[in-house]
Amino acid sequence: MxxxxxxxxxxxxxxxxxxxxxxxxxxxxxxVRGELPLEVQDLEDEVAGMNTRLEKLTNDLESIEESIKEKKNLIEEAKGLIKKYTTQQDKVRNNREYNSLSKEVEYQELEIQLAEKHIKEFKAQIEQKSAVIEETKERLAERENHLKHKQGELDEILAETEKEEKALLKESEKYEKNIxxxxxxxxxxxxxxxxxxxxxxxxxxxxxxxxxxxxxxxxxxxxxxxxxxxxxxxxxxxxxxxxxxxxxxxxxxxxxxxxxx
Structure with a gap:
């Protein structure tokens, strides 16, 4: 042996x-890569977060638009009821019935006022959210451009160094086995x-x-x-x-x- x-x-x-x-x-x-991978990751997270925010804001707008439609329908229904009750007042036989219909008319008028107030508030919310959406879109475009630039830098460095790094890591493992x-x-x-x-x-x-x-x-x-x-x-x-x-x-x-x- x-x-x-x-x-x-x-x-x-x-x-x-x-x-x-x-x-x-x-x-x-x-x-050589330095903080680039972390910068790219942070930018990707930021862009993803802004897209999520945009989606939520857009959904909120749709929800507010739907609420405005509902209030407008309520106003139309109230107007229809006012017309109905006003017509019925012409046919009543006593003051009790007349007063009862008057209260119904008054209630529907209050409903219209309240709905119009809500519509006004909803429109103010739409204006505010639309401004935030525009601002977010501008910032998102800027962040996406920055991400594209940083990703390009990282890809360039990776293309130059990745092959060598992989080969060296293999060598490192090989040398470790001999110790x-x-x-x-x-x-x-x-x-x-x-x-x-x-x-x-x-x-x-x-x-x-x-x-x-x-x-x-x-x-x-x-x-x-x-x-x-x-x-x-x-x-x-x-x-x-x-x-x-x-x-x-x-x-x-x-x-x-x-x-x-």
Missing amino acids: AKKTEITVEDKLRALFDLQLIDSRVDEIRN EERLVNAYKRIRSNVKNGLAVVPVERGASGGSFFTIPPQVQMEIAARKKIITDEHSGRILVDPALAEEEREKMEQLFKKVSK
Whole structure:
């Protein structure tokens, strides 16, 4: 049987730094998109909300128009009844019947007045809602144009970067599989807790990459020896020596050129 190749600490450090370089590249691509996807989503929600509002306002108008029709019908019915009661008054035999019909006429006249008052109020509501509808339509058109512009920007950026991002995410998954789960979990935890998502950094000018805290010379020597995984006591980041970092950057540049084609 062939002897299984043992994975050294150096191999693990290289694999982790490679994974970091790939994930950082994905972060860069997403930073290019910036807030655009969120802006587009917000605009889509705003446009949908305005369309819903327009629909409600239009339904309200239809409902008010229907109410006006009902009141106009009521007025016509009341006028018909007034005519009927007035004709009947000419044929009554006593004052009691006459007074009773007079009260009916008076009631129908009050009904007409009330209906006319309601119609006036309804027309004022129509005027107000129509103004709101026009204003909403203008704002909707402006928002739709803005959405179209932002969606165009996003589509353009996606067309340029989506293929590369997908390829890089595949590579990220592939590299993860070559690293033991414990280390991958630690890497992801650190990455989610630190600025810029940098979980694995080289020592730069005697300090942890992205940090101002100096690393003692003894620790720097241990990092350069690549015999154990060492983390920065201030940030928790995994540290690699500058030479290893440079070698892996050159190697990964070739990968990035390949996936961006």
